[in-house]
Amino acid sequence: MSEVEAETTEQRILDAAEELFYGRGIQSVGMDAIRTASGVPLKRLYQNFPSKDTLVEAYLRRRDARWLRDLAQHVDTYDSPEQRILAVFDWLFLWFSEQGFRGCGFINSFGELGATSQSVADIAKAHKDAFRRYLADLVAAADVPAWLTDQLVLLAEGAMTTAAISGSPEPARHAKDAARTLLRVAHADVVTAA
Amino acid sequence: MSEVEAETTEQRILDAAEELFYGRGIQSVGMDAIRTASGVPLKRLYQNFPSKDTLVEAYLRRRDARWLRDLAQHVDTYDSPEQRILAVFDWLFLWFSEQGFRGCGFINSFGELGATSQSVADIAKAHKDAFRRYLADLVAAADVPAWLTDQLVLLAEGAMTTAAISGSPEPARHAKDAARTLLRVAHADVVTAA
């Protein structure tokens, strides 16, 4: 029983922590709120995560992995390299449309705690690096110049914050429009050079 | 004496509050830290701002006004409408290069407090709306389609967060490159339509 139950307890804790940390900000959520939301008593909570800091890090790491996995899963429903790039922005639109969307959890945690917690800053940076690497792979597969990667990153990041603050998913469409234009120009570049 | 000294006291408070709130995040900064940094005793501090919330709002409103004023001042050193648009990204590069740069104070405050404080959320939204309106004016003056505005907004916002998390001002250059491409395409659009 110990192994299996330990895992589900950890899941329940992380589920509650993620909903609360992402939805209200990290410092606005006390351990008591996580206890109430998860139904896991305080003692067990601290057995699984010896401090709030470690729980915050676990929340960010799990969200990092799942976010990139979900993105890749959506992109993988397309075949053409160009469509795969544009599919990133379709997925952003779906994400922005979810109820409770409140921007990128890593941008938010960096803004809130990046200056006081090195580990939070590091995790946010690692997450953004991983996202950039993923886009770089898509760009390489499409046979367009590598510099397109950084431009696509900016469109995606800008769409996240603009969608969060404006409360609308539309920025994803604008980002996709711009990405299509940049992709076309980059493709023309490589064709011209040939 | 009362008028003048009251103003300089308020300035000193706001200067200290801005440096601390922006540099460490709002909830990480206590009123005592602002007292120490400003040299203004607690009693006077609460005479000028009756609560921390009102001080936070005053910090954001002053930063909002100054940020847009400084941006416009830089843009105004250029004449050609296209150069004025691209100058926005040059100014971003200068801003990102400042020591202590830690991203957009409004994105940060929205991520930290947007869910718990309606006024902070409103001020962040108003700031981003004002920035968008400013870009829309530049776009209109350049005789390019209005839809370019939203694309430029995304590049600028994405550059802010990417520069903050990566710790490099380079995203401003990438954003400018992308903006130049999008501007050229938009211009070709309007010329073709004529």
Next chain:
DNA sequence: CAATCTCGAAAACGGTCGTTCTCCCACGAT
């Protein structure tokens, strides 16, 4: 000089937070 007022330094207060500890009950072994 005495009475009054001003104002800054810091203590105090009520509340909350992260973390630990206590108490008590259910249950299993003998």
Next chain:
DNA sequence: ATCGTGGGAGAACGACCGTTTTCGAGATTG
């Protein structure tokens, strides 16, 4: 039935935060 044990609910603890109050020193006025 009794003892021990594990675990859950929540009290307790120390620290800190936003805010108010106290207190004393120095300036001001008659």
